[in-house]
Amino acid sequence: MKRPYNFSAGPATMPEAVLQQAAAEMLDWHGSGMGVMEMSHRGKEFISIYEQTEADLRELLAVPANFRILFMQGGALAENAIIPLNLARGGAADFVVTGSWGQKSYQEAGKFCNARLAASTQGNGFTTLPDPASWQLGADSAYVHICSNETIHGVEFHQLPDLKALGCDAPLVVDFSSNVASRPVDWSRVGLAFGGAQKNLGPAGLTLVIVRDDLLGHAVPQCPSAFDYKLVAEAGSMYNTPPTYAIYMAGLVFQWLKAQGGVAAIEAANIAKAQSFYDYLDGSQLYENRVAKDCRSRMNIPFFLRDESRNDAFLAGAKAAGLLQLKGHKSVGGMRASLYNAMPIEGVQALVAYMQEFERTQA
Numbered sequence: 001m002k003r004p005y006n007f008s009a010g011p012a013t014m015p016e017a018v019l020q021q022a023a024a025e026m027l028d029w030h031g032s033g034m035g036v037m038e039m040s041h042r043g044k045e046f047i048s049i050y051e052q053t054e055a056d057l058r059e060l061l062a063v064p065a066n067f068r069i070l071f072m073q074g075g076a077l078a079e080n081a082i083i084p085l086n087l088a089r090g091g092a093a094d095f096v097v098t099g100s101w102g103q104k105s106y107q108e109a110g111k112f113c114n115a116r117l118a119a120s121t122q123g124n125g126f127t128t129l130p131d132p133a134s135w136q137l138g139a140d141s142a143y144v145h146i147c148s149n150e151t152i153h154g155v156e157f158h159q160l161p162d163l164k165a166l167g168c169d170a171p172l173v174v175d176f177s178s179n180v181a182s183r184p185v186d187w188s189r190v191g192l193a194f195g196g197a198q199k200n201l202g203p204a205g206l207t208l209v210i211v212r213d214d215l216l217g218h219a220v221p222q223c224p225s226a227f228d229y230k231l232v233a234e235a236g237s238m239y240n241t242p243p244t245y246a247i248y249m250a251g252l253v254f255q256w257l258k259a260q261g262g263v264a265a266i267e268a269a270n271i272a273k274a275q276s277f278y279d280y281l282d283g284s285q286l287y288e289n290r291v292a293k294d295c296r297s298r299m300n301i302p303f304f305l306r307d308e309s310r311n312d313a314f315l316a317g318a319k320a321a322g323l324l325q326l327k328g329h330k331s332v333g334g335m336r337a338s339l340y341n342a343m344p345i346e347g348v349q350a351l352v353a354y355m356q357e358f359e360r361t362q363a
């Protein structure tokens with residue numbers, strides 16, 4: 001049976017081969033007599049899954065040895081609080097706001113530290129990126145926060161900022177929830193990167209934190225122990241029970257990614273998918289994307305019908321054509337196509353074919 005193409009922003013489509021493997025192993029993982037959900041996180045079976053998953057992720061993302069990989073819970077939104085509790089020491093941190101998720105991070109961190117707005121593109125509806133040379137970075141900043149891909153507004157940093165070149169010694173904190181593993185990460189520019197798993201890594205419930213060694217051990221005393229990066233790192237992400245099944249599923253995704261040729265190969269595929277979709281939008285009379293060309297997201301592509309009264313018909317027709325979850329986020333409206341790693345080029349082609357036909361019949 002051919003499944004529909006699912007353009008959800010997250011939880012999002014998974015590689016079909018991964019879902020099939022998980023289904024096949026559901027009742028009995030590798031002859032252990034147990035499904036992964038039923039295993040103790042301290043048993044040798046799960047530990048072997050965990051170690052392989054971490055090693056594969058380190059290899060895929062080329063994570064340097066001086067960074068720790070933490071598998072946590074609470075989602076990216078919880079990290080907005082956990083990060084200042086660990087890094088800010090009650091002081092100040094600077095936020096570059098390029099969309100809703102950065103805005104949320106800035107607001108939440110303000111409960112736990114002196115959160116300052118270093119730059120914002122709210123004035124133009126989050127359709128550009130602010131020039132790093134214009135960012136207001138304080139000399140006393142504990143960290144500088146960016147969201148490398150704004151899932152709702154469809155704005156992506158195609159290069160991480162070089163804070164040192166801007167005269168700033170603070171570590172860069174990156175919310176990479178919606179473009180993790182879609183492209184390589186320049187770790188020389190990063191202090192900490194975090195994200196929920198439910199877009200490119202696997203099911204919801206797992207939060208990934210990759211943090212440089214020297215940033216561990218600075219949590220304020222009131223930081224919950226389960227969210228103290230040093231304690232979590234020392235316990236190998238088993239300070240408390242980790243999200244075992246989500247880790248296992250992410251591990252299967254990592255193996256799938258390696259089989260695709262790794263992050264460089266998936267990045268090339270992502271570029272091709274996004275380019276073909278943007279080219280179509282830009283050439284169309286009916287649809288438009290409003291994001292500046294140099295910072296358009298490869299992962300999440302918001303678009304609008306110039307005649308918005310056709311929105312419901314567009315969505316109904318898309319669903320009938322096996323193209324799911326294209327409705328835009330309510331704060332932006334219009335449509336949004338999320339083209340994560342697991343979306344095959346055939347899905348993009350099917351979407352474009354449907355959109356062409358819809359445009360033709362509207363003429």
Ligand code: PLP
Nearest residue numbers: 075076077078101151177178196
């Ligand atoms: N940050 C980004 C960039 C996101 O896209 C999302 C969710 O879509 C979040 C944060 C919130 O993540 P969570 O729901 O895992 O807390």
